[in-house]
Amino acid sequence: MGSILLVAEVQKGRIRESSYELVTLARKLADTSGRDVASLVMGKGVGDLAKELSGKGGGSVSVVDHDLLENYTVDAYCAAARAAIDAVSPDLVLFSHTPIGWDIAPRLAAGLDVGFLSDCFNIEVEDGNLVFFRRVFNGKLDARLTSSSACVVATVQPGATPAFDGSAEGSVKALDVTLSADALRSKFVEIRTAAKTGVDLSKADVIVSGGRGVGAPEKFTEVIEPLADALGGAMGASRPVVDAGWLPHERQVGSSGQTVSPKLYIACGISGAIQHLVGMKSSNFIIAINKDADAPIFEVANLGVVADLFEVVPALTEAIKTAKG
Amino acid sequence: MKIMVCLKQVPHQDARLDVRPDGAWIQEENVKFEINAYDTYALEEALRIKDAGEADVFVVSIGPDRVTQALRTALGMGADRAVHVKDPAADASDALGTAKILAAVAKAESPDVVLMGLMADDDNFAAVGPMLAELLGASHATAVMKVEGTDALTVEREIEGGALEVAELQKPCVLAVQTGMNQVRYASLKGIMAAKKKPIDVKTVEDLGLSGQVGAESVKVKVEKIYVPPKGDKADMVTGSTDEIVATLVTKIKELGVL
CATH class of the missing domain: 3.40.50.1220 (TPP-binding domain)
Structure with a gap:
């Protein structure tokens, strides 16, 4: 069987809780289908975080460390994720359904010409096949979906799975990705936090x-x-x-x-x-x-x-x- | 500036939804349809750009005859023209198939900006915008709350906890907008009358050079079934007359010690 690549997300210098939820889900699917778990950590100065993830269920962790990944841009993050996908050749790629995950996961799926599922609240293996569950019509109905493509990209609803808090031996490998500021079609300007208001x-x-x-x-x-x-x-x-x-x-x-x-x-x-x-x-x-x-x-x-x-x-x-x- | 606005017609927010016999989607007969709410904000934003300067705003939708109504509404609001991809071979495409159809329309038109809603109120996928951008080799942003500028665009996108991420995008770009970014106008009577003379260009999958590449036969993702979510720890339902209901609620509120 192939492998599952989960794309972890770094926020405020830490690996997000939702990334450890992906670990739980990836390990469940790996256990029931004989796949391997691999992870990607991308950012600037994230070597220690990659090591942390490798010891906490992330499996074979690829790390892309680059100045241009300090702040989020579509092109730089897509390039780093694509490099990891090409290196790992997974048959399932998992993102959290967050402002970064929902932004780049469908774009990567289109670039790979593969199936895409968004905001899944669960993924199961049934008779060796991946089955995806998600809400439709704003939560009024649920849907069960399958994909015929050899690789599938999916985003997973944060909070749908408990975060993995065990430990497991993994590895870390640096992945070189060539990024150039000139090639990025968008530029990060700033994060504007919500203005403090009178109503708390x-x-x-x-x-x-x-x-x-x-x-x-x-x-x-x-x-x-x-x-x-x-x-x-x-x-x-x-x-x-x-x-x-x-x-x-x-x-x-x-x-x-x-x-x-x-x-x-x-x-x-x-x-x-x-x-x-x-x-x-x-x-x-x-x-x-x-x-x-x-x-x-x-x-x-x-x-x-x-x-x-x-x-x-x-x-x-x-x-x-x-x-x- | 040339602006393409993608509209999806979806069941009305308050429509009663019944699963059709094969279980794979809802019954569409006798369901009232409307323009996807997210997409109305995209159209409004395009019309505001047009109001502020020069812009050619055209709307695109995929679907059967009923979609004409959505396009007429958009023309009545102020869009200049419409493209209707009307072909059973286009229906039941998955997100990637939809993005391929829209990309074919965009390639023939070369818009500077493509605007659409972040997601559709029916399948809630939120995928077509970034997919379309990839297929066009364009930049993109999702959950957009504000657009400024004419050359490079400065956009604000909503991230978590009410925070905003500000980015500068090169054109061409695809912007998938969030609800609430503006206040959507209604079509005026004058606008509706004027819309009757505006062209709707009907295209087939073959016209777009996509025969055999989109539609139900080409999906990479298949909805096997939809169903009413299993009931979990559903609320205890309070019934009776208004007085009885209120009495029960007051008793409970007293127990909670918040009075």
Whole structure:
């Protein structure tokens, strides 16, 4: 059998947690199919990180160390990954589905003219064949896919697999890649961190969030905010609400907004796209109110109400005010 | 500047989704379709570039007759012309097949910039933009929130935790945009009337020189089946009248000690 190449990601001087999740997945697939595990670490001054990965399940680790890999650019990272793919000849290449992974993995697959699967929450070996599982229609349905190509490139949803925390003997080999600044079609300028805003949802004990189901910006003031106020909590929102300009970005809960874990999270009219769920699913207690009984939000909620939020939420607000006396 | 905007028509966000008998995709009969939300932001961005200067904005979509509606909407919003790849031999392509079709259209048109959504709301693949860039030998950026400049483009892409990565891209380039990058306009009545005179150029797979290279027979990735996710620890569902529901919720909220 061939080998599995996992492309690790270095962030803030460390190997990302999601890369160790790829190790868990790669080792599982290797064990059930007799493949070898190989890894790639790329960056500037990442020799020690490659060594760390080789001792923690990364198998045969290739390391590409280059000044031009200090900051992310599509062309430099693609060139380094392509060199590792050519050197290892894997039949499966794994990336995490992160802003770097989803950016270069499909591009590499197109360059290799091979199959590509994105954002898989699981990969299995069945009768010797790789089977890929991923969500479609924003989490409303799951899909099972296979690929006919000799090599497959896939990205894996962060958090879908536990990170590998054992140790295993591996090796490190430097891989020379010729990169020239002139040949890069894009240039890194800077990372701009999120501006500090007045709303820190992570400190709130109670968050009442509204989604697309709230329907209009004024309904947040009329329906959602009064419940948040009655509970002494903060008002949050899902991405579509912020995209539509109904509430500012500082209210957004989810992977591209704030990650919260209050004592109580009440989701009103939020269907529960994965990017919202990752931002709130670790809340201590979750109540979801939605008119669609099949909404994915009910999969993470503790209590669910299938009803018109415009009936339940104002009545709940009044009842909370009464209960507080 | 010549700008190509790729649009996909997908089931309406609130459409009821039923799995078709062979299990491999949804039933499309009686489903209302709309332009993929991500792609509407791409079109809006192209129209803003056009509003700010000179640009030829053309939209491209792949699919059956129903796609004409999406193209007419885009023309009504202000796109100058449309290309409709209408051919059963193009349908059911995988991401790479789709990228090959769009690359063939792009090679005939040589746009300076290709704009599209980061992903489609149906298959959620987020692959076609970078694939198209590779096939065209162009630069690319994904999850784009801002585009500036005319020669080299300065783009801001959304990374994690609300941070932005700023990069400078040479043209030609492919930009796969994130939702929320702008506020999307509606087609005006005047725009809709004007759109009736705008051309829709219909192409087949053969016209594009891709016979036998795309479509269901050429996929490298096959959807075997789609299904309703298995229910996990689903929420305890509260039922009854509004008063009963509220009483249950208040009891629970009191127990949590947050009052």
